[in-house]
Amino acid sequence: MNNLPIKTREMFSHHLDSTIWNDFEFRNDDIVISTYGKSGTTWMQQIIAQLLFGGNPNLEVAEMSPWMDLRIPPKEIKLQLVAAQTHRRFLKTHLPVDALRFSNKAKYIYIGRDARDVIWSMYNHHVNANQIWYDALNKTPGLVGPEIEKPSEDIKEYWNEWLQKDGFPFWPFWENVRSWWKTRDLPNVKLIHFSDLKKDLPTEIRHIAAFLEIDINDQDWPKILEYCSFEWMKNNATKSVPLGGAFWDDGAKVFINKGVNGRWADTLSDADSKKYEKQAELELGKECADWLKSGHQ
Numbered sequence: 481m482n483n484l485p486i487k488t489r490e491m492f493s494h495h496l497d498s499t500i501w502n503d504f505e506f507r508n509d510d511i512v513i514s515t516y517g518k519s520g521t522t523w524m525q526q527i528i529a530q531l532l533f534g535g536n537p538n539l540e541v542a543e544m545s546p547w548m549d550l551r552i553p554p555k556e557i558k559l560q561l562v563a564a565q566t567h568r569r570f571l572k573t574h575l576p577v578d579a580l581r582f583s584n585k586a587k588y589i590y591i592g593r594d595a596r597d598v599i600w601s602m603y604n605h606h607v608n609a610n611q612i613w614y615d616a617l618n619k620t621p622g623l624v625g626p627e628i629e630k631p632s633e634d635i636k637e638y639w640n641e642w643l644q645k646d647g648f649p650f651w652p653f654w655e656n657v658r659s660w661w662k663t664r665d666l667p668n669v670k671l672i673h674f675s676d677l678k679k680d681l682p683t684e685i686r687h688i689a690a691f692l693e694i695d696i697n698d699q700d701w702p703k704i705l706e707y708c709s710f711e712w713m714k715n716n717a718t719k720s721v722p723l724g725g726a727f728w729d730d731g732a733k734v735f736i737n738k739g740v741n742g743r744w745a746d747t748l749s750d751a752d753s754k755k756y757e758k759q760a761e762l763e764l765g766k767e768c769a770d771w772l773k774s775g776h777q
């Protein structure tokens with residue numbers, strides 16, 4: 481395959497340690513699920529788990545599909561864990577393409593979601609996080625850069641700061657989307673949009689299965705759809721949410737929150753939204769910005 485993306489840098493923060501990919505041994509059928517974050521990563525992990533295991537309600541998906549570049553637990557432990565897996569691996573990343581190692585052995589799925597939806601989801605994740613979350617991120621040895629702090633009580637302030645400081649206090653947003661958008665024509669990359677999953681989940685799941693070369697048995701299909709629905713995932717959130725939801729006092733259901741887009745419309749004015757959309761177009765170009773806003777046109 482020509483023009484494979486090349487690793488150009490490492491990323492470190494309270495969350496990230498991209499160096500894990502340097503020591504990772506790819507297998508021919510690996511699947512890598514990538515998003516900026518808060519974009520349907522867990523949903524895609526669930527979809528792929530259900531496709532691989534033919535509609536099974538008992539899968540501990542969060543354990544089966546670790547977030548590789550999260551610096552907790554340390555990479556030595558995570559590398560051993562995934563090396564010992566005997567099923568087809570489906571791993572999670574939140575890195576831009578040029579901070580991981582891109583392999584033509586693996587298939588990559590990138591999910592896009594409008595940044596306004598991402599941040600409304602992120603705010604809920606951050607504002608409800610408990611001390612276990614802060615201690616894990618800030619006190620685990622190896623922290624690079626500042627600690628992550630409690631968010632503003634005002635979601636609009638949170639949004640403005642995130643936009644002005646490109647991803648603060650997490651990681652840059654625009655480069656993440658831009659880098660994956662550039663790979664969209666590679667045969668081992670598939671871009672999917674959160675809005676398209678919402679609009680027509682059965683069709684999207686069939687496309688994902690075709691891309692991953694997974695055959696679906698007719699008798700498994702209703703179970704696959706049921707276990708990937710929002711209602712089922714919310715009611716069984718401990719299985720798919722990291723550490724069973726220990727980072728939120730109200731548990732894993734906090735993470736599988738509302739599952740809808742557009743919640744920002746009550747808070748952002750038309751002028752705020754236009755300003756964001758203009759910035760998205762400048763950062764991404766029109767075609768990519770249009771896709772990020774709503775998926776397939």
Ligand code: A3P
Pocket residue numbers: 515517518519520521522523597600601602604708709710711713735736737738739740
């Ligand atoms: P909201 O916070 O907007 O509800 P990620 O896994 O990348 O962190 O994304 C989390 C977002 O995906 C949350 O969005 C969560 O509710 C949503 N999500 C997870 N499973 C879903 C499903 N089956 N249907 C719709 N949304 C889902």
